[in-house]
Amino acid sequence: MPNFMQPIPLSLFTLAPLVIVMSGCSTTQPKNSIATLTSSHQMIYPSIDSGLSESLYPHEQEIAEEISDVIEQSIRQQYASGNARRDAHPKAHGCVRAEFHVLESLPKQLVQGVFIPGQTYQAWIRFSNGSPDATNADIKRDARGMAIKILGVSGKKLLEDEANATTQDFIMINHPVFFANDPSRYLSLMQDLNSESFLKKLHLPFALGAKGSSIALSFRTRISNPLQARYWSMVPYQLGIGPDRQAVKYSVRSCSATTTSIPKNPSHDFLRDALRESLQKGDACMEFLVQPRTSSKMAVEDSMTEWKETQAPFYPVAMIRIPQQVFDTPDQNKFCENLSFTPWHALPEHRPLGAVNRLRKVIYDRISRVRHEMNSAKRQEPQ
Numbered sequence: 188m189p190n191f192m193q194p195i196p197l198s199l200f201t202l203a204p205l206v207i208v209m210s211g212c213s214t215t216q217p218k219n220s221i222a223t224l225t226s227s228h229q230m231i232y233p234s235i236d237s238g239l240s241e242s243l244y245p246h247e248q249e250i251a252e253e254i255s256d257v258i259e260q261s262i263r264q265q266y267a268s269g270n271a272r273r274d275a276h277p278k279a280h281g282c283v284r285a286e287f288h289v290l291e292s293l294p295k296q297l298v299q300g301v302f303i304p305g306q307t308y309q310a311w312i313r314f315s316n317g318s319p320d321a322t323n324a325d326i327k328r329d330a331r332g333m334a335i336k337i338l339g340v341s342g343k344k345l346l347e348d349e350a351n352a353t354t355q356d357f358i359m360i361n362h363p364v365f366f367a368n369d370p371s372r373y374l375s376l377m378q379d380l381n382s383e384s385f386l387k388k389l390h391l392p393f394a395l396g397a398k399g400s401s402i403a404l405s406f407r408t409r410i411s412n413p414l415q416a417r418y419w420s421m422v423p424y425q426l427g428i429g430p431d432r433q434a435v436k437y438s439v440r441s442c443s444a445t446t447t448s449i450p451k452n453p454s455h456d457f458l459r460d461a462l463r464e465s466l467q468k469g470d471a472c473m474e475f476l477v478q479p480r481t482s483s484k485m486a487v488e489d490s491m492t493e494w495k496e497t498q499a500p501f502y503p504v505a506m507i508r509i510p511q512q513v514f515d516t517p518d519q520n521k522f523c524e525n526l527s528f529t530p531w532h533a534l535p536e537h538r539p540l541g542a543v544n545r546l547r548k549v550i551y552d553r554i555s556r557v558r559h560e561m562n563s564a565k566r567q568e569p570q
């Protein structure tokens with residue numbers, strides 16, 4: 188828990204980097220003169236499912252656009268055309284080919300969407316650091332991302348413009364909870380972060396509140412190998428459609444309990460090195476788990492409270508095999524940069540739930556379009 192009684196500059200310097208890590212935004216000052224992306228594509232703000240206890244915050248849709256504006260302006264200012272990166276998670280450790288094997292035997296209520304017993308899908312997985320600063324050394328404390336893109340998934344998807352895409356994404360971070368629930372609080376945090384005003388920056392720890400600040404602090408960890416970390420969806424998703432639909436969260440962990448230690452003199456990109464060396468030696472194995480909600484007290488609009496495993500157990504639904512491979516090539520790294528992950532690349536059976544996910548529908552779409560447009564890169568889902 189940050190100590191808000193300590194001298195303000197100290198709490199600013201201890202908290203600000205933590206907040207920046209997960210803010211989905213860098214600290215550059217947006218310039219009003221920077222044009223935002225105008226597009227004619229269809230973007231319908233998600234409606235809520237009151238049957239699963241979703242509820243709208245005031246002005247959510249406008250706030251989603253405002254947050255997108257702040258992030259877009261930050262990217263346009265930070266990067267030259269041709270070199271635009273993701274605003275959050277810009278540093279990849281690599282994109283690896285994987286197989287997503289759904290287990291042969293699953294509890295009946297989990298047989299939904301892509302979870303078809305015995306089915307195998309090809310997939311891409313992008314491992315990343317969370318910080319908006321892609322030049323950070325991997326030894327620096329940070330949030331670590333794992334984004335899975337399952338291929339060959341038939342059925343109409345939720346994103347209006349990409350309804351015919353054949354991909355299903357699952358996006359995770361190595362921490363069980365997110366640091367904010369309230370869209371207006373999140374917007375004010377972003378505005379403070381992007382302000383040149385010192386006074387506004389002093390306000391940063393208060394923008395998140397005590398609980399949010401404490402979560403933001405615990406986000407930042409060191410890991411020895413992206414294949415050995417545990418990842419969580421943090422925010423909930425629907426599983427199934429119709430009267431039997433339920434709210435779930437996801438998690439991924441290594442099949443093996445052994446972890447290697449962090450090297451004594453870690454190289455700048457030692458997590459990429461660890462991934463490369465592991466996959467040169469042989470296959471890797473991870474388990475994909477689903478955690479059904481077991482009580483209405485596990486609120487879908489509250490991303491800041493963990494659904495304790497003791498009260499809501501995780502069930503393994505798939506085995507992820509990452510075959511021995513060479514992934515660290517210029518072509519594959521470029522392909523990796525140009526991928527776009529969003530929780531809304533999804534079948535209706537895996538519909539994202541809660542305010543944070545609703546905001547992400549608008550924000551991820553805009554930011555992905557902006558960076559592809561700046562880089563003159565084609566934006567398309569892989570087959």
Ligand code: HEM
Pocket residue numbers: 210211254258272273274275276313314315331332333334358359360365373419420421422526527528543546547550551554555558
């Ligand atoms: C309102 C809250 C959030 C905002 C504003 C936000 C913002 C962003 C943005 C702008 C990107 C880059 C998108 C692109 O350029 O394609 C991104 C990527 C990412 N976000 Fe978030 N995010 C939020 C919440 C979350 C949550 C709850 C998670 C938890 C799993 C998460 C995990 C990730 C990961 C792992 C990536 C990298 C995906 C990849 O490898 O391409 N974010 N986020």
